[in-house]
Amino acid sequence: MDIKSYQTIRRAIFTIIILVSLTPLLTLISVTAFGFHTAYRSKVMAYLDQLVEKHALNIDTFLFEKLANIRVLALSHSMEELANEELLNHLLANLQEGHNDVFVDLGFVNEQGVQIAYAGPFKLGRADYSDARWFKEALQNRVYISDVFMGLRGLPHFIVAVKKRVGDERYILRSTIDFGAFNRLVENTRMGKTGFAFIINRETELQTHSREDISAFIPMLEKRLWGQEPDKLPPRNNDEDSWTSFAVQRALAERPVYHFTGKNAVTNKAAIFVNTFLKDNEWALVYVQDKADAFASLYAARNLSLLVLLIGGIAIVIMASILSKRISDRIRTMDLEKQMMNEKVIEAGKLASVGELAAGIAHEINNPVAIMVEESGWIGDLLEEDEFKSTENLAEIRRALTQIQTQGSRCKAITHKLLSFARKTDPMERDVDINSLITEVVEMSRQQARYANVRINTNLSDNLSPVTVSPSEMQQVLLNLINNALDAMDKKEGGLLSISTRMEEGFVKVDVSDTGSGIPDANLKRIFDPFFTTKPVGKGTGLGLSIVHGIMEKMGGKITVNSAVGVGTTFHLYLPVTPPKAEDGKP
Amino acid sequence: MEDSARPENKIRVLLVDDEEGFVNVVKKRMNRRGMDVTTVTSGGEAVAVLRKNDFDCAVVDLKMEDMDGIEVLKIFKKMVPEMPVLILTGHGSEKAARQGLTHGAFDYLTKPCELPDLLEKIREAMAQTAR
Incomplete structure (x- = not known):
């Protein structure tokens, strides 16, 4: 396979790992995040609803309590008593004592809007309120709580007024309520860094003092609160007689809370708005908080999970990258190994077929050679006859016959070697004392060496540990090596052949060294190849070392060679030791 | 044995090999050396000849066209158990030759063999049987 295929494999593995790992991670985080988000959001909203509702209730309670106070005064005192400024002062002092100076003043006004009596810090005297809205509203209704306004005194305040009927005459008992005390109630509704509350009336006039400039909200709120959704708005109660009882009841009862989202004009960020209505639906309490602030913990958790996701994702990507590279590299190595193995198998197959071919040829040649040799022998036999004794060329004929015999023997040697190389026998392996085998072979070669x-x-x-080999094969190995060594030294006119044995790395190691001509580097790699020979034509078949190599491989050993030209050559044989038998000691 | 008890008699040898050129020349050379050699070139022929004649010794090639040398050996041993049989084998087929030994062959020679070696083996076989 080419590089591209491995890259494709790598990409496929990478993609699969990424998909398999990231999909559950993403799903899990998404589901959890969604659940958490929803739960947390509704919890925050519920809390804000409760907050707004509670404050609206507090404010309503405050307003109606003040109204109730004035109403009690109006009902429990006669017109004459209320017109008496001295008594009015006394009543105001009592109120202020009981309500932390929330009541600023008290005024008693007749039907024409003229103040009959006044108690309070301002020198108002007989002021005329006939055009004041609170006066008109109070005359029409039984009670009235005004919006916050700049009164005659140029200070923001609001008025609580109660109508008192005396016969056909109508009088109004009014009190100015401290704006500051009221404002604190609303201003205390603060949360987080950006959360704040304010109250506006139907004319979208701000009823509370606010630290923020909320004028930018007004157009949006106008639509939201009283414009766009009139059905959401509780009906305003205009029933003169039932106002107090029902309004108070409703004020104290659960009220609907609305929320919507929009832009916080102060911080210029997305914000949530929570509102409810109070003072008999005339005012709206609005709470504003930036989303980021209200859901700070939620966003922190979200950011944390995003961070976890990011880190996890990076880790997965890195891991997938490394893993896919490793796997594809491994596959590549395995493919290469397989390819090399295939080449080896093909090589071995080639050698085997060459061997079989050689064996076949050797067999076929054997018979004609045998016949030729025998026929020449027969001629030799016939030459014994007397009739040939006188033949002129008898000596020459005999020489020729000898030559035929010699060359026939040479053919025999060649075919025998070829067959040794190719044969597939399974020579009996047995435990062999390698030392005595060497001694034997050395004795056989002694004459030749001389x-x-x-x-x-x-x-x-x-x-030495025992080795299990075929003695005849081992003999062949040693003979071949010794013959080669002797040949190598023959050219140099003698030398020393050393054979040593020892244990090395779990093998029985046999070294066969000569002080011969040595093997040039160029040939060193090829000496185990079949038919490779440097001997003159007719002297070597090129099969000896190849056979040795084959035998060593077959027995699970190996053969290596060191050689220096002009110094000598050493062959190292590594013979595997006999594995300890499990059945030893058993019958 | 009866034959070896008369040493002046020629040793009767049955030579079985499908290589005609080989058996012919070997026959001539062995006859010249005082042996009575009958040659056949197939296993079937060999069995037929042995049925009609007596031999002191047989030399059988392992590889023949019609019949395996081992088969011939088995039949020979059934017909005339006391007759020694020598096996001729190609180099590298020693395993089969050794198998022949287990079936009663006297010994084996690898081809191409020298005539003196063959004669020597035959004499050995005769001496052994005579004992």
Whole structure:
């Protein structure tokens, strides 16, 4: 496969890991976040509703309590008593004492709007209120609480007025209520950093003092509170006689709370608005808070989960990247190994088929060669006859026959070697004392060594583990190596052949060293290839070391070689030791 | 045995090999060396000849067209158990040759073999049987 295929695999693995890991993470976080968001939001909204409702109730209670106070005065005192400024002063003092100076003054006004009596800090005398709205409203209704307004005294205040009927005459008992005391009730409705409350009336005039400049809200609120949703608005009660009892009851009862979202004109951010109506639906209490502030904890939690998601996501991406790279690299390595293995198998297959071919040829050649040799032998036999004794060329014929015999033997040697290389026998393996095998082979080669003027030196270790090999194969290995060594030293006119054994790395190691001509580097890699030879034509088949290599591989050992040109060559044989048998000691 | 008790008599050898050129020349050379050699070139022929004649020794090639040498050996051993049988085998087929030993062959020789080796083996076999 080419690089692109591995990149495709890597991308596929990467994508799968990302999908499999991120999907549950995202789903989980989304579901949890949604649930948490909803729950938290409704909790916050419920709290704000409650807050607004409670404050509206407090304010209503405050207003009606003040109204009730004045009403008690109006009902429990006669017209004459109320017209008496001295008594009025006394009543005001009592009120102020009982209500923390909330009541600023008391005034008693006749039907024409002229103040008959006054008690309070201002020198109003017989002021004329006939055009004042509160006067008109109070005359019409039984009681009246005014909006906040700048009165005659140029100070913001509001008026609580109660109508008193004396026969056909109508009088109004009024009191100015301290704006500050009222304002505190509303201003105390503060939460977080941006939450604040205010009250506006139907004319969208601000009824409370506010630290914020809320003029920007007004157009929006006008639509929201009294414009757009009139059905939401509780009906205004204009029933003169029932006002007090029903209004008070309603004021104290649960009231509807509305919320909506919009822009906080103060902070210029998205905000939530919560409102309810009070003072018999004439006023609206509005609470404003930036969303970010109201849901600060929610947003903090959201940011935290986003952070977790981000970190988790990055971790997953990094992990997926590393993992996919590792897997694709591993696959690539395995493919390469497989490819190399395939090449080896093909190589082995080639060798095997070459071997089979060679074996077939060897078999086929054997018979004609045998016949040729026998026929020449037959000629030799016939030459014994007397009739040939006188033949001129007898000696020459005999020489030719000998040559045929010799070359026939050479053919035999070649075919035998070929067959050794190719045969698929399973020679009996048995526990072998490698030292005595070496001694045996050395003895066999002693004569040959003498001709080559080579001394043979053995250095055999006594404590070798047993090896399980085929003795004949092992013999062949050693003979081949010794023959090669002798050949190598023959060219240099003699030398020393050393054979040593010892244990090394769990193998029985046999070293066969010569002081021969050495093998050039260029040839070193090829010496185990079949049919590779440097010997003159006719002297070597190129199969010896190849056979040795094959035998060593087959027995699970290995053969390595060190060589220096002009110094000598050492072959290292590593023979696997016999594994301890489990059935040892059993019958 | 009866035959080996008369050493002046020629040793009768049955040579079985499907290579005609080989058996012919070997027959001539062995006859010259005082043996009475009958040659056949197939297993079936060999069995037929043995049924009609007596032999002191048989030399059988392992690889033949019609019949495996081992089969021939088995039949020979059934027909004339006391007759020694030598096996000729190609190099590398020693395993089959050793198998032949378990079926009663006297010994085996690898082809191409030298005539003196073959004669030596035959004499060994005769000496062994005579004992």
